[in-house]
Amino acid sequence: MIVEKPYGHDLESCRKLNRLIHAIFSEEDVYRIDHYLGKETVQNILVFRFANGIFEPVWNRRYVDHVQITVAETIGVEGRGGYYEEAGALRDMVQNHMLQLVSLVAMEAPIFFDGRWVRDEKVKVLEAIRPFTLDDVLDSTVRGQYGRGRCGTQEAPGYREEEGVSPDSKTETYVALKMFVDSWRWADVPFYLRTGKRMKRRSTEIAVEFKRPPTLLFRDSVDAKSLGPNLLTMRIQPDEGISLRFHTKVPGSPLRIRPMNMDFTYVPTDLAAAPTAYETLLLDALQGDNTLFARNDEVEAAWDVMGGILAGWAELPPPDFPNDAACSAGPEAANDLIQADRRRWRDL
Ligand code: BG6
Numbered sequence: 289m290i291v292e293k294p295y296g297h298d299l300e301s302c303r304k305l306n307r308l309i310h311a312i313f314s315e316e317d318v319y320r321i322d323h324y325l326g327k328e329t330v331q332n333i334l335v336f337r338f339a340n341g342i343f344e345p346v347w348n349r350r351y352v353d354h355v356q357i358t359v360a361e362t363i364g365v366e367g368r369g370g371y372y373e374e375a376g377a378l379r380d381m382v383q384n385h386m387l388q389l390v391s392l393v394a395m396e397a398p399i400f401f402d403g404r405w406v407r408d409e410k411v412k413v414l415e416a417i418r419p420f421t422l423d424d425v426l427d428s429t430v431r432g433q434y435g436r437g438r439c440g441t442q443e444a445p446g447y448r449e450e451e452g453v454s455p456d457s458k459t460e461t462y463v464a465l466k467m468f469v470d471s472w473r474w475a476d477v478p479f480y481l482r483t484g485k486r487m488k489r490r491s492t493e494i495a496v497e498f499k500r501p502p503t504l505l506f507r508d509s510v511d512a513k514s515l516g517p518n519l520l521t522m523r524i525q526p527d528e529g530i531s532l533r534f535h536t537k538v539p540g541s542p543l544r545i546r547p548m549n550m551d552f553t554y555v556p557t558d559l560a561a562a563p564t565a566y567e568t569l570l571l572d573a574l575q576g577d578n579t580l581f582a583r584n585d586e587v588e589a590a591w592d593v594m595g596g597i598l599a600g601w602a603e604l605p606p607p608d609f610p611n612d613a614a615c616s617a618g619p620e621a622a623n624d625l626i627q628a629d630r631r632r633w634r635d636l
Contacts, residue, residue: 466626
């Protein structure tokens with residue numbers, strides 16, 4: 289059985305759905321599609337991590353300062369106002385696609401590359417995410433909704449003016465949050481997530497920012513603050529590729545240092561010739577390979593994490609929507625969230 293989202297609206301409805309499905313099918317025969325898992329660049333996260341030996345030793349709390357995951361879309365709700373009103377950005381993007389990205393970045397190496405072992409490791413990550421208390425929701429989550437804005441030379445309508453959307457909608461079209469994976473590898477490393485519709489630029493990427501060197505040998509010749517940290521960026525889409533930023537000496541004297549990128553970009557024709565995410569997943573399902581599908585415990589664990597946020601949002605007064613403009617980089621409160629930790633979002 290192949291199932292597309294939504295797999296429920298919250299933990300309770302997801303469990304109910306899973307019970308119904310299991311009344312007829314065994315879990316082995318259920319293929320829950322999360323199309324992000326079918327993307328070449330998402331599959332490449334595991335290859336990058338586990339087909340190379342040199343990244344594993346630094347892929348942990350000793351060396352990583354924080355992880356930033358962005359899924360910024362320029363499109364609006366594209367005629368799906370009715371669905372989106374019920375879902376909002378948290379259910380539409382964070383519960384599924386973004387938590388899948390978190391689990392691939394944070395998981396331990398599986399014993400085998402197959403449906404059982406890969407998914408076992410992903411579930412452990414989801415179950416290790418620190419539950420959101422009301423205080424966490426207040427301090428570590430931001431909801432936004434875009435109003436009218438200028439996109440290039442065009443005036444764009446606000447979310448409340450989209451077809452099928454209530455004129456006083458309280459649905460979020462943007463979410464930013466900070467979460468922690470309380471595992472041996474990741475304890476106290478913040479994972480910052482943000483996603484939104486009608487944003488300034490389309491960009492889905494994972495940025496792993498490393499800690500700075502313990503002492504700055506070159507402090508006499510450079511302003512220490514101007515030397516950014518080492519950064520590994522996985523660009524899921526567009527401009528698909530991976531970059532590693534490090535510092536190099538500018539030839540000549542006096543001594544000057546500048547950041548450079550070691551860059552891998554896909555050959556565009558290779559990517560264009562590859563099957564689309566859905567083609568990949570449908571073929572895998574027909575061949576009985578469930579590695580790239582969400583298992584019941586995975587979706588339930590993801591809903592469990594979302595439960596704390598949804599409960600907090602239900603309890604707290606809603607923000608004064610719209611609190612963001614179409615084609616911006618997100619609401620100001622999202623900057624406050626990350627700046628409170630003396631960090632900043634990557635430019636959009
Ligand atoms: C879908 C969401 O799951 O993913 C849409 O329902 C969103 O709202 C889409 O636009 C994004 O997918 P992609 O592949 O364009 O990043």
